[in-house]
Amino acid sequence: MQYRRCGWSGLKLPMISLGLWHNFGEIDSREHARAMILRAFDLGITHFDLANNYGPPPGSAEERFGRILRRDLVAYRDELIISTKAGYLMWPGPYGEWGSRKYLIASLDQSLRRMGLDYVDIFYHHRPDPDTPLEETMGALDSIVRSGKALYVGISSYSPDQTRQAAHLLKTMGTPCLIHQPRYSMFDRWIEDGLLSVLRDERMGCIVFSPLAQGLLTDKYLAGIPADSRAAKPHGFLKREQVTQDKLVKARRLQELAKARGQTIAQMALAWVLRHDEVTSALIGASRPAQIDDAVGALKRLTFLDVELQTIEQILVD
Numbered sequence: 001m002q003y004r005r006c007g008w009s010g011l012k013l014p015m016i017s018l019g020l021w022h023n024f025g026e027i028d029s030r031e032h033a034r035a036m037i038l039r040a041f042d043l044g045i046t047h048f049d050l051a052n053n054y055g056p057p058p059g060s061a062e063e064r065f066g067r068i069l070r071r072d073l074v075a076y077r078d079e080l081i082i083s084t085k086a087g088y089l090m091w092p093g094p095y096g097e098w099g100s101r102k103y104l105i106a107s108l109d110q111s112l113r114r115m116g117l118d119y120v121d122i123f124y125h126h127r128p129d130p131d132t133p134l135e136e137t138m139g140a141l142d143s144i145v146r147s148g149k150a151l152y153v154g155i156s157s158y159s160p161d162q163t164r165q166a167a168h169l170l171k172t173m174g175t176p177c178l179i180h181q182p183r184y185s186m187f188d189r190w191i192e193d194g195l196l197s198v199l200r201d202e203r204m205g206c207i208v209f210s211p212l213a214q215g216l217l218t219d220k221y222l223a224g225i226p227a228d229s230r231a232a233k234p235h236g237f238l239k240r241e242q243v244t245q246d247k248l249v250k251a252r253r254l255q256e257l258a259k260a261r262g263q264t265i266a267q268m269a270l271a272w273v274l275r276h277d278e279v280t281s282a283l284i285g286a287s288r289p290a291q292i293d294d295a296v297g298a299l300k301r302l303t304f305l306d307v308e309l310q311t312i313e314q315i316l317v318d
């Protein structure tokens with residue numbers, strides 16, 4: 001594993017991190033989940049990313065992760081960076097989603113109980129809230145760090161403007177905003193349009209989620225939709241209709257280039273998001289340990305020739 005410094009902080013993150021959004025809920029195989037977490041840790045993936053609502057059912061990924069931690073990794077707590085988030089709907093009524101101080105602090109308390117932890121390393125506001133004053137949401141993040149329940153805080157899916165404002169508010173309060181967690185892949189490039197430069201200016205780290213476009217940037221769907229894939233599962237966030245001919249044609253062309261580089265499509269897609277200095281880590285998902293091996297293999301060839309980058313641009317715009 002290789003580690004990158006997270007913005008202008010003392011914290012280093014592995015260049016590949018593992019997220020528990022899919023395949024770690026109550027409905028998934030316990031032994032499978034355990035095998036993936038242990039495989040990841042053995043490969044030097046020290047960072048595991050959760051959220052209050054990961055499951056299904058919501059909360060169950062944190063519970064499962066907590067049980068695996070207690071059973072297998074309790075001796076290694078100081079070698080782990082564990083993150084969780086709040087922002088999406090978690091419980092009924094007016095206090096179970098968005099960005100109020102009431103919701104964020106209650107939700108983190110629940111997450112800590114589910115995981116059996118005293119603190120998380122990073123706590124995120126999961127999505128911008130159009131109604132709550134940003135001062136209140138950032139004030140809650142600042143209080144959370146001061147209470148010792150999180151060592152660092154971050155934001156997810158904030159626009160460039162919102163990010164700048166959040167960073168300034170937190171700086172004024174004396175709690176730097178460590179990191180932004182946006183979606184970024186060859187198939188979704190919105191962060192190139194302003195966000196990356198804000199992160200550079202604000203000296204924040206960046207961990208990009210769904211760098212494999214939920215599996216579309218792998219060889220998974222090239223011969224149809226496998227029965228055990230995310231797109232085939234009723235609770236999967238990748239819908240069958242998102243597996244389009246256009247995406248498959250692009251994936252096939254990317255595969256040819258990846259082969260010439262001695263990589264799989266997934267490895268090339270990960271190296272591609274990591275080509276930006278601002279990107280600290282690529283946050284992958286997995287349904288089996290071999291996919292984690294594949295992802296970590298990307299680090300063997302991170303650089304691109306100009307002509308390779310031009311070919312990728314051409315494939316993506318065609």
Ligand SMILES: NC(=O)c1ccc[n+]([C@@H]2O[C@H](COP(=O)([O-])OP(=O)(O)OC[C@H]3O[C@@H](n4cnc5c(N)ncnc54)[C@H](OP(=O)(O)O)[C@@H]3O)[C@@H](O)[C@H]2O)c1
Pocket residue numbers: 018019020021022023049050126156157181208209210211212213214215216218219220228229230231266283284285286287288290291292294295
């Ligand atoms: N902040 C946010 O709002 C937000 C939103 C979404 C996600 N996230 C975070 O980002 C993490 C990663 O998201 P993601 O799971 O969408 O990431 P991803 O890496 O783009 O997709 C992971 C999926 O791709 C497939 N895959 C991975 N490696 C493969 C390989 N070598 N060959 C074939 N298929 C492969 C697997 O699908 P199959 O299951 O079909 O095998 C796997 O579950 C989440 O767990 C979560 O922590 C954050």
